[in-house]
Amino acid sequence: MANPDAPLTFTQAAEAFLASKLEEFGSDKHKLQWRTSLEQFAFPIIGKTAVRDIGVGEILRVLEPHWLERTETASRLRGRIEAVLAWARVKGHATGDNPARWKGNLDAILPKPTKVAESGNWPALSLGDAAQWFRALQMREGMAARVLEFLTLTAARSGEVRGMTWEEVDLEARLWTIPAERMKAGREHRVPLTDEALAILKAQTPLNGSPYVFWATRGGMLSDMTISAVMRRMHESEVKAGRPGWIDPRSKKAAVPHGIRSTFRDWAAEHSEFPRDMAEIALAHRIGSDVERAYRRGDMLEKRRAMMREWGAFIRA
Incomplete structure (x- = not known):
């Protein structure tokens, strides 16, 4: 039985968020994409971390390995993590700025998705x-x-x-x-x-x-x-x-x-x-x-x- 006093982990927050919001997502494909992206990319890195302890550093650990080569996927993942962490803050499980927020936060560290997507083939050594x-x-x-x-x-x-x-x-x-x-x-x-x-x-x-x-x-x-x-x-x-x-x-x-x-x-x-x-x-x-x-x-x-x-x-x- 889970300890009600234990801090909420990211996986627990994501499951609770999805349980309350999935019906708003429209198609079954959209619902599956939401869950799959979190399970594949976020849970292995920050799944066991308490949402109150997740900062920009943890978000970068999730996003950076994919940002330049899977930009669209990583950008969508960022938005989904931001939504989960926003829910956790409203529910009182975390305080302060949302570390997954783009504007005025991650945009100062990561290249803009549109710029990466436009870059095409990466410049290579001859x-x-x-x-x-x-x-x-x-x-x-x-x-x-x-x-x-x-x-x-x-x-x-x-x-x-x-x-x-x-x-x-x-x-x-x-x-x-x-x-x-x-x-x-x-x-x-x-x-x-x-x-x-x-x-x-x-x-x-x-x-x-x-x-x-x-x-x-x-x-x-x-x-x-x-x-x-x-x-x-x-x-x-x-x-x-x-x-x-x-x-x-x-x-x-x-x-x-x-x-x-x-x-x-x-x-x-x-x-x-x-x-x-x-x-x-x-x-x-x-x-x-x-x-x-x-x-x-x-x-x-x-x-x-x-x-x-x-x-x-x-x-x-």
């Missing part, structure tokens, strides 16, 4: 610049630089790397298994680890009280902006030295962390020994129809391991 850029990155110190280095070696998304926990890593098997709830496609994804990627992990010192491999100063998850700042400073250093900087050859814009996956994809496309599907699986993209995916039992793990070794050799040339 293949000709990749190795020189990577050498410059390895000379940089700090946790964010190591995240960017590991992200490059694995072709993983920023949020996947920043949210990595030690429980997901099997150093002996040289394997990183990302659970479905942290993946854009909602499916578990296995990442083979090369010697270079393993070396980065083994050099990391676990922080007491933090589950993250790459932890922020107070033990939480590093922000996406922290990683982007490393790449921006690298570009600015090149420009200051009188060089062009790290520029996307197509858009002529400075390359960003999210564009590294495109650089990897361009590299894989130039190597006929690596089938297209294998590169797409490495990027955790959906391949083929539902029927084709049902019959594809493997994820080419060992073949992808060889591919990632070749990719690592290319960027370290």
